Amino acid sequence: VTATLRSIRVSGELTVHSAAEHWTALLLALGEADGIELDLSEVTELDTAGLQVLLLVKRECAQLGKALRLIAPAQAVLEVLTIAHLDPELEHIADSRSDHLPGTDLERGTP
Amino acid sequence: MTFEDEMNAALGTFVLEATELLSEMETGLLALEQDVADEESINSVFRAAHTVKGSAGLFGLEHIVRFTHVVESVLDRLRGREIPVSADLIGILLPCKDHIGILIDAVALDPLAAATSPMTAQQAESGSALLAWLEPFLHDQPGDPAAGDQTAGEGPAVPGKMHLSLRFGAESLRNGMDPLSFVRYLSTLGEVVDLTTVADLLPEPEQMDPECCYLAFEVTLSTQATVETVEDVFDFVREDSDIRVLTARSSPADYADLVASFGPQAQGIGEILVRTGAISAADLREGIRGRGLADGQEGGAVPIQRSGDAAGSATGSGLGSPASNAPGDGTGDGGLNSGPEPAAGSAGTATANVEVAASTPLRRAGDRGAGEAQTIRVDAGRLDRLVDAVGELVIAGAGAGLRASLIGDEALQTALDEVMRLVEEVRDGALQLRMVPIGTTFSRFQRIVRDVSAALGKDVELIISGGDTEVDKALVEQISDPLTHLVRNALDHGIELADVRLAAGKPARGTLRLNAFHDSGSIVIEVQDDGGGLDPDRVLAKAIERGLVESTAVLSEKDIHNLIFEPGFSTAAQVSDLSGRGVGMDVVKRNVAALRGTIDVESRPGKGTTLRIRLPLTLAIIDGFLVGVGGATFVIPLDRVVECVELPVRSQRRDCMDLRGEVLPFVRLRSLFSVEGEAQRRENVVVVEYAGTKTGLVVDTLKGEFQTVIKPLGALFGHVQGVGGSTILGNGDVALIIDVPMLVRHVST
Numbered sequence: 001v002t003a004t005l006r007s008i009r010v011s012g013e014l015t016v017h018s019a020a021e022h023w024t025a026l027l028l029a030l031g032e033a034d035g036i037e038l039d040l041s042e043v044t045e046l047d048t049a050g051l052q053v054l055l056l057v058k059r060e061c062a063q064l065g066k067a068l069r070l071i072a073p074a075q076a077v078l079e080v081l082t083i084a085h086l087d088p089e090l091e092h093i094a095d096s097r098s099d100h101l102p103g104t105d106l107e108r109g110t111p
Numbered sequence: 112m113t114f115e116d117e118m119n120a121a122l123g124t125f126v127l128e129a130t131e132l133l134s135e136m137e138t139g140l141l142a143l144e145q146d147v148a149d150e151e152s153i154n155s156v157f158r159a160a161h162t163v164k165g166s167a168g169l170f171g172l173e174h175i176v177r178f179t180h181v182v183e184s185v186l187d188r189l190r191g192r193e194i195p196v197s198a199d200l201i202g203i204l205l206p207c208k209d210h211i212g213i214l215i216d217a218v219a220l221d222p223l224a225a226a227t228s229p230m231t232a233q234q235a236e237s238g239s240a241l242l243a244w245l246e247p248f249l250h251d252q253p254g255d256p257a258a259g260d261q262t263a264g265e266g267p268a269v270p271g272k273m274h275l276s277l278r279f280g281a282e283s284l285r286n287g288m289d290p291l292s293f294v295r296y297l298s299t300l301g302e303v304v305d306l307t308t309v310a311d312l313l314p315e316p317e318q319m320d321p322e323c324c325y326l327a328f329e330v331t332l333s334t335q336a337t338v339e340t341v342e343d344v345f346d347f348v349r350e351d352s353d354i355r356v357l358t359a360r361s362s363p364a365d366y367a368d369l370v371a372s373f374g375p376q377a378q379g380i381g382e383i384l385v386r387t388g389a390i391s392a393a394d395l396r397e398g399i400r401g402r403g404l405a406d407g408q409e410g411g412a413v414p415i416q417r418s419g420d421a422a423g424s425a426t427g428s429g430l431g432s433p434a435s436n437a438p439g440d441g442t443g444d445g446g447l448n449s450g451p452e453p454a455a456g457s458a459g460t461a462t463a464n465v466e467v468a469a470s471t472p473l474r475r476a477g478d479r480g481a482g483e484a485q486t487i488r489v490d491a492g493r494l495d496r497l498v499d500a501v502g503e504l505v506i507a508g509a510g511a512g513l514r515a516s517l518i519g520d521e522a523l524q525t526a527l528d529e530v531m532r533l534v535e536e537v538r539d540g541a542l543q544l545r546m547v548p549i550g551t552t553f554s555r556f557q558r559i560v561r562d563v564s565a566a567l568g569k570d571v572e573l574i575i576s577g578g579d580t581e582v583d584k585a586l587v588e589q590i591s592d593p594l595t596h597l598v599r600n601a602l603d604h605g606i607e608l609a610d611v612r613l614a615a616g617k618p619a620r621g622t623l624r625l626n627a628f629h630d631s632g633s634i635v636i637e638v639q640d641d642g643g644g645l646d647p648d649r650v651l652a653k654a655i656e657r658g659l660v661e662s663t664a665v666l667s668e669k670d671i672h673n674l675i676f677e678p679g680f681s682t683a684a685q686v687s688d689l690s691g692r693g694v695g696m697d698v699v700k701r702n703v704a705a706l707r708g709t710i711d712v713e714s715r716p717g718k719g720t721t722l723r724i725r726l727p728l729t730l731a732i733i734d735g736f737l738v739g740v741g742g743a744t745f746v747i748p749l750d751r752v753v754e755c756v757e758l759p760v761r762s763q764r765r766d767c768m769d770l771r772g773e774v775l776p777f778v779r780l781r782s783l784f785s786v787e788g789e790a791q792r793r794e795n796v797v798v799v800e801y802a803g804t805k806t807g808l809v810v811d812t813l814k815g816e817f818q819t820v821i822k823p824l825g826a827l828f829g830h831v832q833g834v835g836g837s838t839i840l841g842n843g844d845v846a847l848i849i850d851v852p853m854l855v856r857h858v859s860t
Contacts, residue, residue, distance in 0.1 A: 015289075016284040016285065016289075016321075016322050019321035019322060020321040020322060022321075023319060023321040027316055027319075030316075047284070047289045047291055047292075048279075048283075048284060048289050048290045048291045048324060048326055049284045049289075049321055049322060049324070051291070051308075051326065052310065052313060052321075052324075052325050052326050053321055055308070055310040055313060055326070056310070056313045056316065056319060059310065059313065060316055080291060083291060083294055083295050083298075083306075084291070084294070084306065084308040084328075085303075085305070085306040085307065085308065086308055092307055092308070
């Protein structure tokens with residue numbers, strides 16, 4: 001079986017106004033592919049609704065053993081991640097004072 | 112509605128509310144100036160500043176947030192009794208409040224500019240000047256006794272570190288509240304040392320509602336702010352959310368409660384609490400044990416017991432717990448890779464929220480919310496349209512009534528009577544909607560009196576009474592300028608300097624009274640000072656000098672007093688020579704007259720002066736009394752009508768009659784308005800009263816009561832005296848409305 005990786009680009013706002021739409025697309029992709037490559041470079045705005053969609057996708061990927069890669073998060077995304085103390089792989093950052101946002105090095109291996 | 116429109120509408124509400132809050136703040140500050148120990152005022156001032164800052168933050172008005180934040184910090188110290196209330200401080204806080212008002216007004220004028228260039232150079236400059244003034248109050252001064260007390264006493268100690276547990280209501284996102292913006296805002300209060308985004312409450316994918324809020328945040332905040340300040344941040348969402356603010360002083364039971372409220376996720380939360388140092392593992396376990404015993408809930412205690420252990424090992428605190436329970440790869444993972452029952456977890460938390468809401472001390476906001484729901488903001492334009500429509504309804508109803516009475520169908524008549532009764536009720540209700548207490552206008556004068564008297568070097572106390580007297584909103588707005596004028600005049604020319612007062616045997620502190628009351632269909636507003644009063648001789652001399660009266664004229668004292676309302680009586684240059692007043696009194700009089708009101712003055716030398724404004728309660732509809740003269744119909748405002756009598760035969764050739772022993776002067780409407788036709792053999796007199804003077808109006812026929820919608824006369828008739836407006840009768844005829852005050856004056860002069 002060849003692993004398929006689906007590329008999805010989220011552009012515009014990833015907020016409560018569009019979260020449902022993006023969530024449906026991601027859920028669909030999750031069912032069909034072995035992994036998702038999520039291009040966040042064109043996200044203009046991210047709010048709690050958007051963040052929880054990302055977190056849920058991540059959790060699902062982890063549970064189903066699928067790959068999730070977040071590509072080039074835009075400034076709007078990075079800002080929210082900083083506030084939420086999450087690194088660009090959506091992992092918790094323990095200490096706010098350690099400024100380790102590794103830029104665009106975002107690859108996350110398959111579990 | 113586009114998003115921008117919605118934002119603009121919301122911004123409009125913000126501006127309105129902020130303006131109200133600022134005036135509350137001003138009221139509070141002024142009250143504090145009178146009574147430095149007034150806790151309630153300190154709190155209300157603080158709350159106002161705080162809420163303005165919070166709402167400004169929601170709109171991203173960073174410049175307002177930054178400035179208000181400093182003001183709020185000072186107020187917070189005031190509230191914590193770290194610094195005393197002083198005249199100096201209030202003298203700085205008042206202009207600070209004004210500055211916030213200016214910034215908000217600028218936002219209201221141009222919301223878009225607020226984003227790009229929020230402040231003019233001048234605003235920025237005055238802002239920093241004010242901040243520099245505030246600076247000393249932000250820190251303890253050496254030798255400041257209050258600061259010493261603070262460290263020694265029990266007072267509300269400044270908690271350094273707080274643990275915040277934020278679970279926002281499921282509907283928060285849909286309601287436009289983004290939890291992240293609250294979290295973002297927390298960093299303005301202090302440093303967010305640690306934050307864990309708790310994703311455990313996210314449901315299974317198929318149950319996911321992307322517009323529902325599932326995320327929770329556990330925050331460690333290091334701040335100088337009080338718990339209350341931090342709690343207040345969440346005022347807007349508190350009702351549906353579970354927000355807890357815990358400090359080192361909170362009891363272990365509170366922490367245990369928090370942990371338990373997370374249900375199946377309790378373990379993860381326990382770990383977070385211990386890891387961030389909010390509470391030690393031992394204390395937490397202690398708290399949980401106590402809680403478990405108290406509740407008798409074996410099930411609740413068991414998973415939590417584990418949590419303590421797990422946390423203990425994760426932090427390596429050496430409690431001797433088996434390390435196997437702890438997640439292998441450190442701290443955060445528990446949050447994201449959590450157990451298999453998240454859906455159940457979210458349900459469990461929902462129930463927990465309900466019971467917790469009842470037991471947390473954060474219900475204040477809910478109570479306040481209920482209070483707010485009792486009033487709604489209505490666009491004044493809509494209200495005007497309603498009143499207009501009701502006015503037309505009254506006219507149409509009166510028309511139908513006239514027709515019905517012609518037909519003589521009794522059942523129809525009865526039905527119409529009922530309709531008219533209801534229409535009247537609706538009319539009264541609609542007019543009632545426009546009524547506002549005049550107190551809000553009055554209280555603005557506290558500040559004016561304070562500032563003006565300080566500038567003049569006088570000590571003046573403002574006493575307000577009758578503030579709950581209700582009056583039409585349109586009137587309130589239009590009377591405010593003339594009133595300001597009168598108040599300034601009273602301060603400037605009425606009340607004397609302290610030494611003059613003492614020499615005259617009066618208390619050094621002057622008194623200015625603002626009073627309002629209802630009086631037979633009018634509202635009366637009095638501005639009363641206890642100053643020197645008008646000097647009739649000087650007023651008369653001035654009037655003669657100005658050519659207003661002949662030097663030989665013999666005038667009563669009242670006439671002399673009224674000279675101050677004459678145009679050209681005084682100009683600014685001469686005012687200070689005069690012991691009375693005079694600046695633009697003619698303008699005040701004109702403004703009042705435009706509102707169909709009158710103004711008169713009462714003054715006693717050495718004792719003071721009272722200016723009395725009399726205004727109709729509303730501008731739109733009056734109950735009228737219809738009278739006929741020849742072919743014409745006139746309306747006399749019913750509230751002016753005292754009685755109707757037949758004109759005695761022997762008075763027919765005179766201008767006055769005997770009314771039960773009183774002399775009643777009268778005017779013949781026929782000759783006054785040049786109505787054609789001969790007088791009837793029997794004429795009637797309608798006795799009207801205004802400001803204590805009775806006058807008769809001679810008419811042909813009395814036609815009874817009629818609800819009248821006042822239509823203003825066109826500019827063409829603006830100069831016509833004795834007519835206050837017109838109305839349309841049910842049969843389509845036009846009737847003129849008699850201006851009783853004007854007629855009464857016409858007769859008495």
